[in-house]
Amino acid sequence: MSQTVTASMIVIGDEILSGRTKDRNIGHLADIMTAIGIDLVEVRIVADDEAAIVEAINTLRARTDYVFTSGGIGPTHDDITADSVSKAFGLPCVHDAKALAMLEQHYAKREIEFTEARKRMARMPVGAEHIDNPVSLAPGFRIENVHVMAGVPAIFQAMLDNVVPTLKAGTKLMSTSIHCPFGEGTIGGPLGEIQKAHPDTIIGSYPKYQDGTFWTELVVRSRDADALARAEEAVRKMLAGLAG
Amino acid sequence: MSQTVTASMIVIGDEILSGRTKDRNIGHLADIMTAIGIDLVEVRIVADDEAAIVEAINTLRARTDYVFTSGGIGPTHDDITADSVSKAFGLPCVHDAKALAMLEQHYAKREIEFTEARKRMARMPVGAEHIDNPVSLAPGFRIENVHVMAGVPAIFQAMLDNVVPTLKAGTKLMSTSIHCPFGEGTIGGPLGEIQKAHPDTIIGSYPKYQDGTFWTELVVRSRDADALARAEEAVRKMLAGLAG
Numbered sequence: 485m486s487q488t489v490t491a492s493m494i495v496i497g498d499e500i501l502s503g504r505t506k507d508r509n510i511g512h513l514a515d516i517m518t519a520i521g522i523d524l525v526e527v528r529i530v531a532d533d534e535a536a537i538v539e540a541i542n543t544l545r546a547r548t549d550y551v552f553t554s555g556g557i558g559p560t561h562d563d564i565t566a567d568s569v570s571k572a573f574g575l576p577c578v579h580d581a582k583a584l585a586m587l588e589q590h591y592a593k594r595e596i597e598f599t600e601a602r603k604r605m606a607r608m609p610v611g612a613e614h615i616d617n618p619v620s621l622a623p624g625f626r627i628e629n630v631h632v633m634a635g636v637p638a639i640f641q642a643m644l645d646n647v648v649p650t651l652k653a654g655t656k657l658m659s660t661s662i663h664c665p666f667g668e669g670t671i672g673g674p675l676g677e678i679q680k681a682h683p684d685t686i687i688g689s690y691p692k693y694q695d696g697t698f699w700t701e702l703v704v705r706s707r708d709a710d711a712l713a714r715a716e717e718a719v720r721k722m723l724a725g726l727a728g
Numbered sequence: 729m730s731q732t733v734t735a736s737m738i739v740i741g742d743e744i745l746s747g748r749t750k751d752r753n754i755g756h757l758a759d760i761m762t763a764i765g766i767d768l769v770e771v772r773i774v775a776d777d778e779a780a781i782v783e784a785i786n787t788l789r790a791r792t793d794y795v796f797t798s799g800g801i802g803p804t805h806d807d808i809t810a811d812s813v814s815k816a817f818g819l820p821c822v823h824d825a826k827a828l829a830m831l832e833q834h835y836a837k838r839e840i841e842f843t844e845a846r847k848r849m850a851r852m853p854v855g856a857e858h859i860d861n862p863v864s865l866a867p868g869f870r871i872e873n874v875h876v877m878a879g880v881p882a883i884f885q886a887m888l889d890n891v892v893p894t895l896k897a898g899t900k901l902m903s904t905s906i907h908c909p910f911g912e913g914t915i916g917g918p919l920g921e922i923q924k925a926h927p928d929t930i931i932g933s934y935p936k937y938q939d940g941t942f943w944t945e946l947v948v949r950s951r952d953a954d955a956l957a958r959a960e961e962a963v964r965k966m967l968a969g970l971a972g
Contacts, residue, residue, distance in 0.1 A: 499934050501768045503758030504947065510773070514747030524745045526780065529754070529771035532932075536770065559912045560933040561920035591913075601916025620937065636937050659746075668803045669835075672845025676805035688776075689804040690743050693864065693880050703748065 489522045489654035492544040495529040496537060496555040496565055497635055508637045509554045516644060521656030522550070532556060537568035545572075545630050550651060552644070555635030557624060559601040566625075569632055570609040579606045583614065583623055590621050608632075615643045626650075655707045660716050664700040664723055667691070671700065674722045682715035684708050733766045733898035736788040739773040740781055740799040740809050741879055752881045753798045760888060765900030766794070776800060781812035789816075789874050794895060796888070799879030801868060803845040810869075813876055814853040823850045827858065827867055834865050852876075859887045870894075899951045904960050908944040908967055911935070915944065915966070922962045928955035931963070 493513055499505040510527055517524045525548060530536040537556075544551045556565030570577035583606035591598045605622035615624035615631060617639055624633040624643045633643040664671060668691050679687045685706040692699050702719055706712040737757055743749040754771055761768045769792060774780040781800075788795045800809030814821035827850035835842045849866035859868035859875060861883055868877040868887045877887040908915060912935050923931045929950040936943050946963055950956040 495771075498930070498932055499947075500754075501758055501771070502762050502949075503755055503760075503768075504762075505934065506755040510744075511747055511750040514745055516747075518746050518748075524747075525775055527745070527771075527773035531769055558933070558935050559916040561916065561923050562932055596913075599913055599917055601920075602913035604916065605913070620942070636935055638937055669840075669843055669846035669849070672803035672805065672848065673843055676845070679805050686742070688742055688806055689802070690749065691802050691880055693882055698864070703743070705746075 487655050489550075489652060490525050490548040491517050491522050491550040491552065492525060492548040493527045494537070494540045494544065494551065494553045495527065495635075496532065496553055497529075498532045498562075500529055500555075501531055509635070509640045512637070512641060513552055513554075513644065516648065518657065520648060520651065521654035522651065523654065523657070532562050532564060534564055534568045534571065537565065538572045541569055541572035541630060545628065549629060551630045552647075553630065553632050554640050557605070557622070557632060557634055559599075559604045559622075563604065565632060566604075566607040566609070569627065569630060573609055573627055573630075575609040575611065575627070577607050578610055579603060580608050580612065580614075580625075583608070587622065616646050618642050618646075657705050657707055658709060658712050659703055659705040660712060662702040662704070662716065662719055662723070664689075664702050666700060666723075666726060667698040668700050670726065671702075671722070675702070675719070678715065678718045678722060682711065682718065684711035685715040687715065687719070731899050733794075733896060734769050734792040735761050735766050735794040735796065736769060736792040737771045738781070738784045738788065738795065738797045739771065739879075740776065740797055741773075742776050742806070744773055744799075745775055753879070753884045756881070756885060757796055757798075757888065760892065762901065764892060764895065765898035766895065767898065767901070776806050776808060778808055778812045778815065781809065782816045785813055785816035785874060789872065793873060795874045796891075797874065797876050798884050801849070801866070801876060801878055803843075803848045803866075807848065809876060810848075810851040810853070813871065813874060817853055817871055817874075819853040819855065819871070821851050822854055823847060824852050824856065824858075824869075827852070831866065860890050862886050862890075901949050901951055902953060902956050903947055903949040904956060906946040906948070906960065906963055906967070908933075908946050910944060910967075910970060911942040912944050914970065915946075918966045919946070919963070922959065922966060926955065926959040926962065928952050929959040931959065 608625040612625035612627040619639045688703045690701045852869040856869035856871040932947045934945045
């Protein structure tokens with residue numbers, strides 16, 4: 485039996501919306517989710533604004549099996565993700581004892597003052613579980629189905645590596661990519677007919693344009709290997725007919 | 729008097745959510761909006777799914793001055809943006825006469841059959857205005873405050889160039905970037921105090937991590953040059969105090 489598991493993502497940060505930082509976490513999460521058979525169905529990029537974060541969290545945690553966030557968990561005043569996620573769940577945002585102790589020891593060893601700002605990095609909703617951060621120690625956290633992670637790509641990726649084994653895997657979506665030398669206008673009609681005839685598949689058509697030439701990448705996806713093979717054959721037969 | 733003009737973006741396409749295509753339009757739109765003084769306040773990436781597109785269009789067109797979409801306006805069956813936007817506005821989606829005539833002439837000149845699939849590229853809500861496409865002719869369109877553009881980056885960028893002069897410019901947000909050799913834990917406390925003392929500015933703190941070293945980029949933004957200068961001075965004084 486195939487089983488669909490869905491995910492969504494919330495990217496938190498004015499710096500992405502202003503263009504000054506270009507996001508690199510969306511594509512990475514998308515790749516990983518596809519690889520383990522979970523459908524990423526929606527991504528939102530929101531500002532460092534409590535109301536915006538709360539709305540996105542509460543909409544998406546009800547709508548998808550898993551929610552992943554990136555950004556806003558550092559020690560400065562504009563890092564409001566922990567407070568906002570707590571508010572979304574109606575939980576107090578507290579200094580987590582385990583995180584505080586871990587950070588205190590970490591800074592003591594390096595003879596760095598454990599400032600109030602640094603203590604902010606131990607804040608999370610009551611009852612949250614840590615997501616380990618092997619890069620710079622300060623943990624992310626999971627509360628119910630929401631995984632709160634850092635925005636710095638190296639840390640985001642390391643945290644996600646720690647989260648993946650805890651997720652229930654979906655039935656992996658198989659896919660095959662077919663190079664199509666024709667533009668979409670040529671194949672659009674017959675491809676639509678093939679999609680109708682193969683409802684257990686998802687057939688995508690992606691126009692490419694490079695150096696003045698158009699071509700098309702066709703991708704057939706399915707959770708059923710036989711259905712995938714049948715649709716792929718139909719697409720290849722259609723292309724052979726056009727080439728002939 | 730300063731005036732805030734807001735924008736939002738909807739990226740439409742399964743290929744972005746699956747990770748197979750990495751989006752390049754969000755960062756470009758963000759850069760352009762910042763350059764002309766419009767605040768990009770939210771971005772959503774949604775699937776090729778009518779209900780998802782309609783929801784995103786209707787939420788964001790009510791919430792922001794301008795909405796920009798990318799993707800889903802080609803000739804294949806999975807290109808459902810024109811239909812979905814029409815549905816969001818409660819308007820019929822029709823073959824636009826001007827677009828049809830333009831495309832017909834274009835294909836006739838090149839002795840290419842004007843297929844039903846190609847005719848799909850002339851579809852838009854009744855009353856929409858064209859957004860010219862100098863790359864591959866098939867136009868985008870504007871209906872009220874929603875600008876519907878292609879997903880292929882070269883075409884998205886060319887269409888956006890044609891849209892920018894039609895937008896009412898906001899009061900441009902000025903910004904200054906200050907290199908901070910300290911990590912966020914060191915400056916988080918005093919920076920929060922500076923933000924409180926300079927409410928007409930937005931002070932952002934962006935942790936950087938490269939080759940094992942942490943540093944921080946501080947960005948002060950304001951629509952008021954004097955307020956910006958005062959906040960910048962306060963930040964520089966704080967950093968000089970820490971360095972001393």
